[in-house]
Amino acid sequence: MNRTLHRIGAMCAARPWLTVSAWVAVLVLALGLAGTVGGTPRDDYDVPGTSSQAGTDLLRERFPSLSGTEARVVVHDPDGGQLDPALLDRVIGELRGVDQVGLASPAQPSADGDTAIIDVRYTVPVTDLDADAMDQLRAATGPARDAGLQVEYAGQVPEGEKPSSHTGELVGVLIALVILIIAFGSVVAAGLPIIAALIGLGIGSSGILLLAALTNIGTTAPTAAAMVGLGVGIDYALLLVTRHIEGLRAGLEPRAAAARATATAGRSILVAGAVVLLSLFGLVFSGLAAYRTYGYATAIVVATVMTAAITLVPALCAMSGRRIMSRRRRVVDAEPRQRPPLTARWAQRVGRRPAGWALLALAVLLLLGAPALTMRTWPQDAGSQPTENTVRRAYDLVAAEFGPGAYAPLVVAVDLTVVPQDSLPALRDRIEAVPGVARVSQPIVAPDATASVLTVQLAFSPQDERSSELVDKLRAEVLPDGAEVTGVTAVFADIADLLAERLWLVVGVVVGLSLILLTVVFRSILVPIKAALVNLLSVAAAYGVLTMVFQWGWGSQLLGVDRAVPVSTWVPLLLFAVLFGLSMDYEVFLLSRIREEWLATGDPFQSVVRGLAATARTITAAALIMVVVFAGFMTNADIVTKMIGVGLATAVALDATIVRLVLVPATMMLFGKANWWLPGWLDRLLPTLGRGRVMPDALATEDAATEASRPPEPVNAR
Known part of the structure; x- marks a missing residue:
């Protein structure tokens, strides 16, 4: 050599x-x-062999409009005034026209009406998003900013945009x-x-x-x-x-x-x-x-x-x-060193x-x-980011207006070929009765009635130790065969x-x-x-x-x-x-x-x-x-x-x-x-x-x- x-x-x-x-x-x-x-460079959140991945794969196959990556638009009036429903509907219409967006849900207002969350679901995973996905998202929410409102972004799409x-x-x-x-x-x-x-x-x-x-x-x-x-x-x-x-x-x-x-x-x-x-x-x-x-x-x-x-x-x-x-x-060097070096x-x-x-x-x-x-480990999330980051500002707004668990709710994917559709209301009630669960949405059924989704909001933040413990409890004691917990918090726990x-x-x-x-x-x-x-x-x-x-x-x-x-x-x-x-x-x-x-x-x-x-x-x-x-x-x-x-x-x-x-x-x-x-x-x-x-x-x-x-x-x- x-x-x-x-x-x-x-x-x-x-x-x-x-x-x-x-x-x-x-x-x-x-x-x-x-x-x-x-x-x-793009982040890949797939975790093969885990329960959360099984839920994601089920949605990709049976409910593609809810299976891709997600973003959340948080609109807030810094003066504390009520948000204009017509303006929110206009923003939602613009979001539905964004490339690769499969669903922009109706605005979810806060109790005092000065803040709203709009959930945006893409039809592709985050790795397949257009390079200008965030630019399109900003452009679609332009009417809210033009009206003097604070607009922040959460979810996998903005989290993938690194300073x-x-x-x-x-x-x-x-x-x-x-x-x-x-x-x-x-x-x-x-x-x-x-x-x-x-x-x-x-x-x-x-x-x-x-x-x-x-x-x-x-x-x-x-x-x-x-x-x-x-x-x-x-x-x-x-x-x-x-x-x-x-x-x-x-x-x-x-x-x-x-x-x-x-x-x-x-x-x-x-x-x-x-x-x-x-x-x-x-x-x-x-x-x-x-x-x-x-x-x-x-x-x-x-x-x-x-x-x-x-x-x-x-x-x-x-x-x-x-x-x-x-x-x-x-x-x-002709002469040897007279004194040994310090080392x-x-x-x-x-x-x-x-x-x-x-x-x-x-x-x-x-x-x-x-x-x-x-040492306790948890994947980085929006609550850990610096305050100049939009996902951190969105996290703080959502936590203050909707509760600490609202930023990254759990998603329960149900295979309706295994679980009867008429049992969904009872399943929702069982989940909502679990200590630590703040709210469970009504079931959303896929067009072909082969899959359903329930959104579960926890009473504590994603990085709280109780969040991962509750994911384990739902899987072990509450959910039947054919139902899987997924979503960012469940993926991070896995x-x-x-x-x-x-x-x-x-x-x-x-x-x-x-x-x-x-x-x-x-x-x-x-x-x-x-x-x-x-x-x-x-x-x-x-x-x-x-x-x-x-x-x-x-x-x-x-x-x-x-x-x-x-x-x-x-x-x-x-x-x-x-x-x-x-x-x-x-x-x-x-x-x-x-x-x-x-x-x-x-x-x-x-x-x-x-x-x-x-x-x-x-x-x-x-x-x-x-x-x-x-x-x-x-x-x-x-x-x-x-x-x-x-x-x-x-x-x-x-x-x-x-x-x-x-x-x-x-x-x-x-x-x-x-x-x-x-x-x-x-x-x-x-x-x-x-x-x-x-x-x-x-x-x-x-x-x-x-x-x-x-x-x-x-x-x-x-």
């Missing part, structure tokens, strides 16, 4: 302008294709650039990781839109993919640029330094990227199409930025010559009392992770249950595959097991912080969340897959260098000291950049994106400090040579990647061949 990567780096560094031009051409082509034939402000992300990139300038002391060196990451991100994001033309991609999947891709893209490029500068300071010419950096850092990048991709692969086992799209989207971006790191970055490094170094470092002294200090430091780090992580034991069951399957698959890969790479039993355990601790700590911030409400108002809310059901599983991969990035970077020192010296203590000294600065800078980038996504208006940003930023910060600077070196010093023990029979059984060394001696010959075949560098490049 090392020889192959060396040759790739040498080839790209030898033809830098051609390599950079090729990447730019691919970027322009990808953006052009995405803009012309790319699809639009698109990227201010926080842009600020994060600018701060990352400043961090890199400080770390390298060179604007050129600081700019290379940013340029490479942005080009890779642009191509990867275009690939997501092209994939969206072929299959359903969730509306928040591109944002999550961009968040992860930008972070790892900068990290991977930063690692290679750091190794390149080390080569320059050791006396190598720019092209040879770029080739050697690709061989050494490139191997770590490929292994780290492979672990991230394996982690994302675990989302396939979630049982939900929405999660699979998260995995596909993020994998596309990660693969693209990883490829950019090992091909584009060497070309940019060679093109920059010695200008990539700060002015005071544009000399070859080496820190590692030696940890090594003097490794057991104590390990227990302290473990205690901190367990303390932060403890609140996760009380999603929460399904993901709670599948979480451990995903964890097992991801951890198992990662252990196999790391065992092959590091030729060790203990190192992969420790890596998996400490990464799980980082994930648990992130869960704990999420619980404290959002569920307990500690500081949530600073993020624009005005009330305590459950952690979104979408977040824990996605965070695990992403965080486990990202944590492995730093683990691979650190362990690769420690193993290199171990193979060179055979000293288990000094290999940890030197490995940490060589990588701590890079890992710290990379982690700080990731934290800044992820923190930028906390400003996003969508609460799920906020939660993902908080979780990722927290886990990366903990991982780069408590885990990499304390827990990992302390445990490696405790176990000594046992870290690298591998049974002989297993060593022979496992495939070999390269020669087991991160830096084979044969690369020196490759460097010489690279230099001999290249013309000398221009004078001004030095």
Whole structure:
């Protein structure tokens, strides 16, 4: 592997302008294709195999006018006056003329008459809606706004329209650039990781839109993919640029330094990227199409930025010559460092009392992770959104005027080939008698009399724990065979249950595959097991912080969340897959260098000291950049994106400090040579990647061949 990567780096560094031009051409082509034939991300609420899906499928087959996606128009007079029935009828007429709308029901007025709800049912699922569905909805309700009334929108149609402000992300990139300038002391060196990451991100994001033309991609999947891709893209490029500068300071010419950096850092990048991709692969086992799209989207971006790191970055490094170094470092290091770096002294200090430091780090992580034991999950709904969002304003109006359960009522779908039609009144009475049910509508029968629908309004909000408990009670004790509970609240309850069951399957698959890969790479039993355990601790700590911030409400108002809310059901599983991969990035970077020192010296203590000294600065800078980038996504208006940003930023910060600077070196010093023990029979059984060394001696010959075949560098490049 090392020889192959060396040759790739040498080839790209030898033809830098051609390599950079090729990447730019691919970027322009990808953006052009995405803009012309790319699809639009859409949420898919189908949950195969659940009771709510059975009810939805029944309505699609027997009652199509009530089976598609839904929207609700909430009209309110801010002055408290009575709404004009004629005006409402005009709005309803306009709504019935909207494309793909199958039904716009009569207005449901509030008790005081100043608010009304108009239910709109489409004939297609949300994934098949026209791209301008919300624009058509706004146009149809124009007469109400023209009359000075407040008009807000609720339901799946407006919830699928995500705000698109990227201010926080842009600020994060600018701060990352400043961090890199400080770390390298060179604007050129600081700019290379940013340029490479942005080009890779642009191509990867275009690939997501092209994939969206072929299959359903969730509306928040591109944002999550961009968040992860930008972070790892900068990290991977930063690692290679750091190794390149080390080569320059050791006396190598720019092209040879770029080739050697690709061989050494490139191997770590490929292994780290492979672990991230394996982690994302675990989302396939979630049982939900929405999660699979998260995995596909993020994998596309990660693969693209990883490829950019090992091909584009060497070309940019060679093109920059010695200008990539700060002015005071544009000399070859001739004298050994007189005093060990701070990180080496820190590692030696940890090594003097490794057991104590390990227990302290473990205690901190367990303390932060403890609140996760009380975590309650629920898919994000309108009540969790910021107040500037129309669905949140609609939620507040409906809750105030009609009751907290009116925003997302349950829908009971009845198969009249199984349940006699004359039993519907009695069924309605039984449902209405259940404690917690506020109101049940009269049955609506399909034109062919094969299906019927009852709408059930609960006495509490959708995210209240009692809502899901009541769904379970209706299914188990009240409804006969042939009747199913569906609707947004029932779907969300089924999603929460399904993901709670599948979480451990995903964890097992991801951890198992990662252990196999790391065992092959590091030729060790203990190192992969420790890596998996400490990464799980980082994930648990992130869960704990999420619980404290959002569920307990500690500081949530600073993020624009005005009330305590459950952690979104979408977040824990996605965070695990992403965080486990990202944590492995730093683990691979650190362990690769420690193993290199171990193979060179055979000293288990000094290999940890030197490995940490060589990588701590890079890992710290990379982690700080990731934290800044992820923190930028906390400003996003969508609460799920906020939660993902908080979780990722927290886990990366903990991982780069408590885990990499304390827990990992302390445990490696405790176990000594046992870290690298591998049974002989297993060593022979496992495939070999390269020669087991991160830096084979044969690369020196490759460097010489690279230099001999290249013309000398221009004078001004030095």
